[in-house]
Structure formats: structure tokens, C-alpha cells
Amino acid sequence: MNIVIIGFGSVGRGVTRVLIEKKKFLRNFLGDYKVIAVTDSSGGIYDENGLDLRKVLEMKSKGGLPKEITSIEVIRDLDFDVCIEVTPTNVENGEPGLTHIRECLKKGVDVVTSNKGPLVVAFRELMNLAKKNNARLMFEATVGGAMPVIKLAKIDLAGNEILSVRGILNGTCNYILSRMEKELLPYELILEEAKELGIAERDPTYDVEGIDAGAKLVIIANALMGLDAKFKDVERVGISNLTPEAFKVALENGYTIRLIAEANRDFLRVSPRLVPLNHPLAIYGTLNALEIETNLAGNVFVIGKGAGSVETASAIISDLICLKSLRY
């Protein structure tokens, strides 16, 4: 299996580390594999006999990849089996990932991605392109990091119809809301704490306004429920107006407040919602959770780490293994 890695930020390097450290173990599943190219937005390196990944990581940490080849040259000119597309997400136009994924699928090459942008912008187009070219597009890592969602619904719950989904798809928001529940302190104070801990970005808009959760919801709804939803179809309310008083009243009545992303046949919505304290979605810290309503299995809940470079790598690795061993 010849692999190329397009994008070499936190996720790309996380995958690379796992491919190095677990090589012997992963060969049981993947057979012989080698990475023949690694690129990022400013450089790229290739060796059709397989790169020394430890050296590539070292180059990246010491000033960046050399400028031997660009991402698009790798995709157009090299001969490979799987592209791991892990460039940064852009939910407006999906680029540069959208072009990368399109070009791979057009030449019949399988893609594994953690990049939400292309799937939010062009889910059906990409799925149809994959089908037409007998290629596969795997995207477990786009939704919920290490929390299994796509394969759980498609394989573990195969034969079920997915009627609705409802969950917590952003760990930063969940951390902030968990802390507000516990401390009954204002949003702004807790947000500062989250920034200091590296849980919230300096500009937290993408998380706290529900953009990240909304993007994941679009992908989940399209993949699991056969919809063709776009990002603009998501009604969206963030968490920045929540007050300690709201939590106080909720708690007195046996509830907490969480940012819930919900999709059904009628709407897609991300908004703060009351959740009973003993409900499986009343989770704490940076965890993510999803409730999947099915026609046979009842409601199934999954809870896991929604972010982290090794956790996201785990989702990418499981997609790689599935590419090798199954069609669904």
C-alpha cells in the first residue's frame, strides 16, 4: 500500500508518528505499507521507494519540509493507493482540500480525510465522484475525532435506518459549559481559563459560535441520513450569551445546559439546550457524544475524545484498515 500524506500539521504528524511507532502491529492489518510523499502548504518531499518518516518529522520541526514537490504535483504525478488528506479546514469553500480530494477521486485513488471543509461544501458531489471512479472516500476523522460515528452507524448498526442524531460535537464548548455548571461563574471568566489551558483558541469564534459543531452535523446528517444538507441549512446559536443564572435555574430543576447539535428530517440545529443531569449526553470536560436514533436498535450513544492529534490519527488509521479490508 503506497500512501501519500497531504497536510503536515498536528493531524498529519500524529498519523505519521502512529505509522512509525505501530508499524509492526499495523502490518497485520495493512500489509506492507510505505509513505511515498509528504507535503504541506509550503513544501513537500517524496521518494517512490518510501520515505524515512522519522527524518521527515525532524525536517518539519527544524525549519520545514524541503521544496521538492507540491501537493497537487504529488496527486497528479505520483502513483499511489491512498491519499491521507489532512490540510486545514475551510468551511466556506473547502479549499485546498476540495481540489486535492477531487483530483484523487478522479484518478480512482482512495482518500482518507480529517478535513471537514470539502465534505461540508460538496458532500454529494464527492460521494458521486468516488462511486463513478470506483474509489472510496473515508472521513471518520472529520466528525468527533476518536469517537466512532460513521463506521458505527454504517457497519455496527448496518441494516438500521438512522432517524435522527443529537449530540455534543465540540469539546471546547463542552469544557466551558461543564465548568460554568460547576463554578457558576460568568462565561467570559471560564473562556479565559480555557484559553490559558489551550482548550480554547485565542479567537474562539469557530468553536463557541457552533461553527465547528455545525460543520460536523452537516457531514453526519448527510452520511447517516442520506440528506444533502449544506452549512447554511444549520440554524445556529452559540454559547456566549449563557449566564451563571441560567445554570443555577437549570440545576435546581435537575438539568444542565449543553451545546446540542441535532439533525432530523425537519431541521439541522446547533443550540444550547437543557439536558437532564442523568441523561447520557450530560457529559463533562472536553468529551464529545452522539445519540443515534435508529429504527431497530433503539437509541445508541457513543462518547469519546473529539479532538487530539493521536485520537484523530486513530480514526484515520481505522479508515485505512477498512479500505484494505471492506466495502460498505
Next chain:
Amino acid sequence: MNIVIIGFGSVGRGVTRVLIEKKKFLRNFLGDYKVIAVTDSSGGIYDENGLDLRKVLEMKSKGGLPKEITSIEVIRDLDFDVCIEVTPTNVENGEPGLTHIRECLKKGVDVVTSNKGPLVVAFRELMNLAKKNNARLMFEATVGGAMPVIKLAKIDLAGNEILSVRGILNGTCNYILSRMEKELLPYELILEEAKELGIAERDPTYDVEGIDAGAKLVIIANALMGLDAKFKDVERVGISNLTPEAFKVALENGYTIRLIAEANRDFLRVSPRLVPLNHPLAIYGTLNALEIETNLAGNVFVIGKGAGSVETASAIISDLICLKSLRY
């Protein structure tokens, strides 16, 4: 795909109903399928061109299946692709399921089962037999009903090592403990309530002494962690000695009490344990839950309905679909 159904109790009939009602939908996954034989402990019927399943259900409800053929004759003499083995569980000697499954695997036929007994008694033997004869044994329905466990760990978390598992594997116990937590009433009273609601059996030993949870734990530990554990390896304490006072003290300290089944490299144990009230395993009612500790994905939790004929049928159907479309 030619299917035989061995065992026609609640689960066998649940599967049959789904195969009838969802036929058009399931053909997308399974292709053309027909059930050519159905048997139970007192009778059996077959038609190599495919049975009319509605009529078979009707016969069963009106006095039982005819005595055309026995289970073992079906397995030895008919030509089929998959056996759905759903006879009652016996954790002492695994019979009659153990013989049924052995005979199927010996002739290279795939088996899907909800029967814990054979897997508790002879897990490694059966897995080796399957491998040797290029057949597959699927057993999602033996552990946690509609709660995905086996495929979740093997496929969704493929590439991870499973370090330990910990969970709630018996809905009857969880119902009783949830109610004791809420009402602070004695075990005996709540048990009576559960019996009246049909949640506990008249003889509740199998559930409340942790036998059912222990059997599931053996299967999960063997399948996910590569162990060769037997039922006797499970340290086991039931819930019948728990008092309202114990719950009172636990609650005052932010905990509840649940019957936790746990397996790691050192022990397999089923016992009442303190669980923090805001922990994902602090679930209520008849739900089941499992925490899977992995080396890459962190801890993943899954929660779902652990029993019910349609829910168990869902797990069997997903196994059938996987047989059709993947190897793992």
C-alpha cells in the same frame, strides 16, 4: 444467500420479523436472500426454495413448528450459506448451541449467533475451527444486544490495542440499582417491582448474581483483548446484599452504585462498584454501557439497549451484512 435459523424463541422470531418487514431495504445490503429452514427444540420445517416466513411464524404461534426436520439434520444435510444460531444459552456446557456451531464451522458455513454459551465455553476452539475451515463466526448479539461492542472495537477502533474494558452488561441489575438509588428502598422491594414489570425473571439468579454479565465479560475479553478466559475465571459478586443505606452514603459523596463488569490483563470481575454521578457509566434504567480503554483513541464509551428481541435482531442483521461485505 441461503439462511437457516436454528432456535425459534424470542430472538429467532425477532430476526424473522425483521427479515420479513425490511426485506426490500435489506436486499440493498444482502442481495437476494431466503430462509430455507427454521427449527426449534421440538420441531422444524424446510423448503430449499425458501420458506414463507409469515406462515412459519403463524405455525409457531398456533401450536409449534411441524416435525419435518431436526436442527442437526438441517445443519448436516442441507446446503446453506449462513446459520443463525439463536438457541437458549447454557453457560455450563454450551449445548445445544455448541454442537450446532461446531458442525456448521466444520462444513465451512458461516454462523451468526446470539448464544453466549458456546462462546463462553469454547471461544478459542470455535475461533480456530472457523479459521481452519475458512468460515466466520459472528457474535455481536451475544454481548449487549443492540449496543455495538465487537464490531465497534474490531472495525471502528481498528488499529487500536484494547487495554481494558469496564461496563454495565446487565439491564435487569441496572434497573434495580437505578431504582434503589432513586427510591432508597430495600433490594427485595425493588426486585418485586422489576418482576411485576417483566424486567426481572421469576428466578432472577442469572441476572442478579452477575452470571449473565460474567458470561458477556468472558466473550468481550476474549474477543477484544485476545485472552482465553473461561467463566470460572470471573470473580463474581451480585447485587442482592446492597442496602438503601449504602446508596445513601454513596449519594452524599457524589457517587452511585452499579454492577460493573471489568476485564484487564490482571483480572475479570463482576461486582457492585461506586461510580461518580457524572461519569458516563452512571446510566439509568435497563440500558447497558461499556467503556473501552484503548492505546490511541483514549477511552470510548458506548451505551445502548442490552436486550429485546428487535434490538438483538438488529445486532444479528448487522453481522449478516458484515458477512456479506467484509472480512475482519
